[in-house]
Amino acid sequence: MDVSPVGLARALIPQIPAIVTTVVLAFLRLFNRKQNDQWPQDFFTAIIVAVMRPIMSTPASLAKSQAQWLTDFGIWGPMWISKTTIPRAESHLSDGSSVVGVQEAVFRAIGHLGHEELHGLDFDVADVEVEWTGHRAGVSPIALRPNLSEKEQYNKMMQETSGECPTILYLHGGAFCLMDPATHRFTCAPLAKSCGGRCLSVRFRLSPQYTFPSALLDAFVAYLYLLSPPPGSFHQPVSSSRIVISGDSSGAGLGSALLLLLLTLRELNITHIRFHGKDVDITGTTGSASETATPPVAGLAIISPYVDVSRSLPSVYRNAGWDIIAPPPKEGPPCPNFPADAIWPTKPPRVETYCEARFVTHPLISTIAAQRSHWKGAPPVYISVGWELLQDEAEVLARRLYDAGATVIFDGYKGMPHCFQMMRWNWQGRQSMQNWGDFCRNVVSGHVKKQHVARWTDKHGAVTEVGLQELASGLGDSDVYERLQKKKERRVKLEINMRRL
Template sequence: MTSTASGEAQPREPLTTWQNVKFFLSMAPQLPLVARVTLQHLLGRSEPAKYLDLRSELTVAVLRSIMQPAKPRSISSTQRLVVRDPGVRGRIWVANYAAPAPPEPDVLDALVDAVVGLRDPSSEPVEIPRPTIVPVEAEWTGYRAGATDDARLPRLSERELFEEMQKEVTSPVTILYLHGGAYYVGDPCTHRPVTKKLAKITGGRCYSVRYRLAPQNPFPAALLDALVSYMTLLYPPPDAYHTQVAPEHVVLAGDSAGGNLSLALLQTILELQRQGRRLRWFGVDREVPLPAGVAVCSPWMDITVSSPSWQANEAFDYLPPASKYHQIKYPPCSAWPASPPRRHLYASDSLVAHPLVTLVMARDWTGAPPVYLCTGWELLADEDKFAARMFHSQGVRVVFEEYEAMPHCFAMVLPQSRNARRCFDGWAGFIRDVVEKGADGMESKAVMIKARTSEEVELDFSSLGCDAEKMRDRVLAHVADPVDVPSEIVAKL
């Protein structure tokens, strides 16, 4: 069963025989791999077979072969391949909006001040890049209940599409969505199934941001675009379609690198509040208030890839484990290697351990709004558990869900699975509840969800991850070790 925005339970449709046939036909190019995985699964000789059905294990295995090719593509060709808009079709509203750059530089000045303020005082001072303030595009996304599966958008202006979408919005929820893709791929168009589903379950709408991608635009360009987008929601520019959104109706959300960016935006806002900073925004001095909450799926909290789960959980994930991650070399192209050279796609070497880049290095989350965080038995599991433990230890209300045997961003890559449906219900349910109930109406909890039954097993926050100093030492040791950080490296998150 699933819940609609009104709270009514709706039956789920089982997979048809034809759907299963189409799935297995799609695996035809990978027949040797499919045959091997199928045999191991049926004989019970693979670790995932203890927890997953055959369809799910095959999906993860094929994704692994795609994500870990013998001959990697260049960064530029990968970007061109992945970011292709398939068009808008089905039960979804999409209205594009390009938020104009504010005429004042204060939003950039404030961000740079936050980066400086959060720097480890014992570290050497470094130059902070100052990206150009540019217009930031986004997609307003809502659920279109009356459409068919193959319906196209009506021929209306973007503003008119937004107004049609608004007619179906039944909740004050506004989700500022930041997509995943390792900071170098992905787009609002690649994440429409996610934003549509979150809008449907919450009854609200998503503002899905087309932030600038690395390596062409390294840190803090994406974070600047996220901050501009947040201010755009709170204080609409003159040409905006929407009216002013109350901060208590905004939830920051994202997956993988988008989860990193969501929490980096939250940490930025917290730091600006510590500094008592206001922003000059379209001619008016504005506060930068906290959102209602943050809800992230499989967030990439450690850009340095230093946690043990990056090797230990290899059997359950499709991402390249640490041993292979460090060996990936990409053909040179216009985007990579960068000039001047650096080891990491997203940030300069001197900033990779900064707490707005590698979020596990952030020391203070005091005063943050409630946080939802889910993870699987994936390569990022240790850093996600650590983050949940850190939030809880500092008095932040946190809902943590660990999904048994699930890979990275499983709710998106295994959408037909029981746990994907359970994850979306928990993810969207948190978003709806934190807006409707407020922080005082939320309670912390940590659970592990069983793969085959969705049974919840309560977890103790103190048992999640390692302590802060141990995590910090791992990150710094990794950054300092030239063997562990080769010259050409990319994480496919």
């Protein structure tokens, strides 16, 4: 995706006839009440989809696209931003006890959840840059950032939050290879305002330069940083009961993988992680013999979740007419045909940017591959999704979490495209943002009630309720696993052939 002026022109000019046709038809529907009422998308959404789809679906150099999306255009408007870096955690090999190092914990979880050979997995702990984000009240949308130190910026932010506020561990979207906390400031700041809390937005390592599980490792480090800040950190320790993991698109997938990692470590009886000289308790207990373990976080709040990297389910084609993302090709390599540059193709070549083909259906990459039992002990979960390519995987994940005993709030919007919650051009986007923030605020105070139905809302505000067990009703668990396996086998064969050339 090339967002330079030249790149935008190349993507849009050939599509001008189609865009004009869409605008005309959308305009004519405004004068035909019956037709307009029946059409799932409102006027502006239809036009945005027509314009955004060619931009999003035109392959561009990954190196060039990363450089564009990593450009920081500054901080302004009603937000506090405080930048800091989490120092690299030390290596620690366990001696058979329940205390392990960060790297070993992730490695053990990968092995426990998957049957793939772990040879070739090359990852290490690194420094992790993060941004604290909060709402800044009483300023204009173009107000400049005050000339203060990062510590003072943090203190100013905390003056506008309460001690009992939610702390949102935010993981940005971008297909694991694009975007940055800087691109998501105008999502995190409104979310912080909506819930009355603060966000810690993580600059995790991007693919294809860093493959799985580097991003997951960085997210795990950020979680430990909240629980046990090293000396010199701005914040005080945050109780796990005040932390909400959140993210959009691939960041939502990474967030669900982080939750699955934490649940798996408990299953493996790993109770403490060595982190900057301390053995950090990840059980959520105080050590009392009579105390029941709490979930590792207060909740998981994800929007338009990308939780099937293999893109196996029918909605990746069925919903193409409503989404800003183009469906994957049915033949040949499943990834976009990115032009060759310094970082792609990799050496040796891969089919997927994020991982080797043999790992594409690993539960810590595609969390819909996790079995129901893997989600035992999960906290309440909020999922918001539209009529997008990722609808089926969002529904499968919601159903499986519900079947595992979790409280699931499913907030669906008919006719809406990928990540509409972040753009908020219509009332559906604004409503979803409010619901997202409400969940984050309520879940840390224990006020999220058990639900048994999912809600699908149309553009008129009419709500259709569907039993959570009935979501993705045509996709039983065995069917989902079979589809995943077929897509994995296809990628493995393609990757073997690529490496023979």
